[in-house]
Amino acid sequence: MAKRPHSSGVDNAHAETGDGVVVSRFGSEILFETESGITHRGKVRRKLADIVCGDFVRYEKIGSDYAITKILKRKNTLVRQYFRGTPRNIAANIDQVIVVIAPAPATDWQMLDNLLVSIHRLPAEALIVFNKTDLVDKNYGTLNEFKSLGYTIIKTNKDSGLAELKKHLKNKTSIFIGQSGVGKTTLTNILIPEINAPTKALSESSDHGQHTTSNSIMYQLPEGGKIIDSPGIRDFTPLPLEKALYQSGFIEFEPFMNQCRFHNCLHRNEPNCAIKQAVENKEISQRRYQSYLALTE
Numbered sequence: 001m002a003k004r005p006h007s008s009g010v011d012n013a014h015a016e017t018g019d020g021v022v023v024s025r026f027g028s029e030i031l032f033e034t035e036s037g038i039t040h041r042g043k044v045r046r047k048l049a050d051i052v053c054g055d056f057v058r059y060e061k062i063g064s065d066y067a068i069t070k071i072l073k074r075k076n077t078l079v080r081q082y083f084r085g086t087p088r089n090i091a092a093n094i095d096q097v098i099v100v101i102a103p104a105p106a107t108d109w110q111m112l113d114n115l116l117v118s119i120h121r122l123p124a125e126a127l128i129v130f131n132k133t134d135l136v137d138k139n140y141g142t143l144n145e146f147k148s149l150g151y152t153i154i155k156t157n158k159d160s161g162l163a164e165l166k167k168h169l170k171n172k173t174s175i176f177i178g179q180s181g182v183g184k185t186t187l188t189n190i191l192i193p194e195i196n197a198p199t200k201a202l203s204e205s206s207d208h209g210q211h212t213t214s215n216s217i218m219y220q221l222p223e224g225g226k227i228i229d230s231p232g233i234r235d236f237t238p239l240p241l242e243k244a245l246y247q248s249g250f251i252e253f254e255p256f257m258n259q260c261r262f263h264n265c266l267h268r269n270e271p272n273c274a275i276k277q278a279v280e281n282k283e284i285s286q287r288r289y290q291s292y293l294a295l296t297e
């Protein structure tokens with residue numbers, strides 16, 4: 001992985017280079033951690049504008065300043081479509097994306113579908129954390145649908161489920177993502193008690209989160225592994241992919257693929273479509289199919 005800092009040669013006896021990992025980003029500056037675990041601020045060169053939390057980088061030390069000169073090869077990047085198709089990186093080199101949902105604020109299920117499509121594409125492991133279970137009795141909305149699809153769901157609240165969550169976090173780089181106010185930072189604070197990052201109650205008038213966390217920050221977990229706490233999102237649209245690529249993100253389509261009349265069927269208006277038939281037979285949920293249609297419009 002990262003190399004130790006070393007002298008870059010005789011021309012500039014004070015210049016040092018080395019590798020590190022981006023812990024957080026604030027505009028053109030980042031916080032990064034060297035392999036020896038020391039955190040520094042660094043200036044990012046303009047051409048590296050898409051640098052993001054989790055990136056492995058090369059730095060150069062000039063005097064007492066650090067400049068980031070290169071983004072090292074990425075394993076993957078979690079990307080969303082920001083404005084009219086513009087991609088925006090959320091994090092890089094992720095092993096596991098943890099979508100946090102809660103009874104309050106109420107879950108946007110279509111956003112969960114969209115996130116799962118993007119996670120499938122990375123690829124990275126997907127984990128659903130159903131938080132604030134103290135606020136509901138048993139069954140929550142359409143969550144069972146995701147369980148039947150085979151997604152792993154962990155139930156947590158401030159006082160329970162944390163041991164199970166820790167097992168899934170161990171020795172991986174994970175990111176918490178989800179709507180504002182679902183409790184991502186609260187969970188992070190419980191996992192790493194010394195950080196005490198700010199959290200805020202839902203707005204009384206709307207029952208929505210108040211967008212408390214403004215920058216993604218990566219933390220080292222005491223048991224090994226890393227967790228990135230990210231700002232709440234209002235919506236999540238995957239990058240514009242070729243339509244065929246969206247299909248594999250709806251994992252329940254898999255058994256019916258290649259059974260449509262047309263080999264390049266988009267499962268919209270085509271005749272003899274096995275996916276549409278499966279929706280009619282209730283083998284694929286109408287709700288999930290609608291999410292698929294919305295993505296492939």
Ligand SMILES: Nc1nc2c(ncn2[C@@H]2O[C@H](COP(=O)(O)OP(=O)(O)OP(=O)(O)O)[C@@H](O)[C@H]2O)c(=O)[nH]1
Nearest residue numbers: 157158181183184185186199200201211212213232
């Ligand atoms: N009842 C209950 N409330 C919780 C639980 N976890 C967090 N909360 C509350 O939910 C509110 C929002 O928590 P945060 O941790 O700030 O949520 P967040 O997901 O980080 O929000 P953003 O940073 O805005 O994305 C706070 O008032 C927390 O105290 C829980 O398990 N049960």
Ligand SMILES: [Mg+2]
Nearest residue numbers: 184185212213
């Ligand atoms: Mg937060």
Ligand SMILES: [Zn+2]
Nearest residue numbers: 260265267273
């Ligand atoms: Zn079809």
